[in-house]
Amino acid sequence: MSDPFLSDADGDYFAVIEEHPGGGRYRADPATGGPWVPGLQHGGPPSALVIRAAERRAAHERSHGSDPLIALRAAVEFVGPVPVDEVTVATRVVRSARTAALVEATLTAQDRLCLQARVWLVRAADTSTVAAPLPPPAIVPTGLPDLGGNFPYHDTIEWQAIRGSMRTLGPGLVWARAHYRLIAEEPLGGLQRVALIGDSASGISAVLDWDEWSFLNIDLDVHLSRPVDGDWVLIDAVTTLGTAGSALTRSTVSDVRGEVGATAQTLVVARR
Numbered sequence: 001m002s003d004p005f006l007s008d009a010d011g012d013y014f015a016v017i018e019e020h021p022g023g024g025r026y027r028a029d030p031a032t033g034g035p036w037v038p039g040l041q042h043g044g045p046p047s048a049l050v051i052r053a054a055e056r057r058a059a060h061e062r063s064h065g066s067d068p069l070i071a072l073r074a075a076v077e078f079v080g081p082v083p084v085d086e087v088t089v090a091t092r093v094v095r096s097a098r099t100a101a102l103v104e105a106t107l108t109a110q111d112r113l114c115l116q117a118r119v120w121l122v123r124a125a126d127t128s129t130v131a132a133p134l135p136p137p138a139i140v141p142t143g144l145p146d147l148g149g150n151f152p153y154h155d156t157i158e159w160q161a162i163r164g165s166m167r168t169l170g171p172g173l174v175w176a177r178a179h180y181r182l183i184a185e186e187p188l189g190g191l192q193r194v195a196l197i198g199d200s201a202s203g204i205s206a207v208l209d210w211d212e213w214s215f216l217n218i219d220l221d222v223h224l225s226r227p228v229d230g231d232w233v234l235i236d237a238v239t240t241l242g243t244a245g246s247a248l249t250r251s252t253v254s255d256v257r258g259e260v261g262a263t264a265q266t267l268v269v270a271r272r
Contacts, residue, residue, distance in 0.1 A: 010156065010179045013045040014087075021060035023053050023089040023105070031180055033084055033152035035203065036214060041082040042153035044199040046107055046115050047220055048182050048192040050076065050089055054103035054119035055189060057091040061101070069101055069121035070227055071191040076117040076220040083109050099123045119191070131226075137256040140175050140232045147174065147204065156180040157197065164204060171238040172204035177231045190228030194253055197233045198222055198263040201251040205237035214272050215239075215247060217265035224253075224261035232256055235263075245269050 013032050017025040026049065034042035055071050062069065087109045094102040100122050107115040144160040148167050157176050164172025176197045182188055188196065199220050208215055237251035247267040253260055 009181045012181045012184045013156075014049055014183055016183060017086065022057060023091050025086060025088050026183075027086050028082075028084045029180075030084055031152045031156045035149060035151045035154070035210075036216060037081070039084050041084055042151075042199065043076075043078060043082075043217065043220060044153060044196040045182070046082045046087065047074070047076045047117070047195040047199055048188070049087075050105040050107050050115060050117045051119055051192050051195055052182060052189065053089045053091050054105045054117065055121065055191075057093060057103050057105075058096070058101045058119075058121045061093055061096050066098070067123045067125070070124050071119055071121045071189060072224045073120040074117055074191055074195055074220070074222045075119075076115060076195065076222075078115055078216075078218050078220075080112060080114045082107065082114045085109055087114070094118070134229075134257040137230065138258075140256065144175075147200075149203070157200075166203055166206060166210065169207050169209075170205065171236075172201075173234070173236050174204050175232055175234050176200070177233065188231070191222060191224060193228055193231070194224065194233060194261060194263070195220060195222050198235060198251060198253060199265070201235050201237035201263055202239060202247075202249040202265050202267055204235055205239040205249055205251070207239045207241050207247070208269070212272060213269060215267045215269045217249070217267050219264075219266050221264045222253075222261065223263075226260060228260055229255045229257045237263075239267070241269070 014026040032041040032045040092104045147159045148165045160175040162173040234254040239249045249265040
């Protein structure tokens with residue numbers, strides 16, 4: 001399904017400086033800014049960017065006439081903070097077979113590694129005869145509270161919070177869709193979209209006061225069971241606080257047709 005914001009989006013998270021099948025250089029928009037430190041990106045936009053790079057590399061390696069591949073799984077590691085600055089993305093094909101491909105991607109900025117990811121792509125095939133039929137598209141509620149954030153990335157997303165907020169401690173249940181494109185004139189892919197929004201699960205389900213504690217995630221794992229339908233994503237998130245300076249956030253991800261995947265994040269917890 002095409003992205004309804006493709007032609008009238010408020011902006012783009014990244015501008016292409018130069019690009020080739022193996023990656024490229026990009027300039028981050030201020031809209032990528034996150035909640036913790038001014039000048040550093042939220043984890044969602046760069047995660048989506050490396051997934052896009054992996055998809056492009058896999059498609060380039062695919063022989064003409066082969067079945068298309070669908071990106072269904074990403075393991076993103078935040079090696080270091082990502083500045084709101086020029087970034088470079090590079091990819092490497094680990095495995096390319098008839099039914100699946102595995103691509104590694106790295107993102108560097110200011111001469112240091114910031115992020116690395118492994119993305120699995122699976123051959124598109126029809127298994128509708130053995131899968132449960134999808135229900136008709138749900139109507140996403142409107143007029144619900146916003147998450148209550150005050151940072152650039154937050155303002156690029158339309159939030160419809162059924163339960164929870166950034167200042168309400170505990171599990172959260174939130175519909176969300178991006179009003180920004182990742183790259184100009186391109187719709188967001190399904191895995192890109194879930195990573196872009198799913199990295200917010202730890203904020204949606206925060207269990208500690210933002211003014212007293214930091215709880216940055218050092219990774220983001222995303223699993224999808226099928227392609228994402230539409231531009232809305234429902235995040236049903238819960239954070240479990242550990243006793244040794246860490247926590248785990250897990251979320252069930254749905255689209256307008258029902259459950260479509262899951263995310264997980266490991267958090268490092270410290271007093272601010």
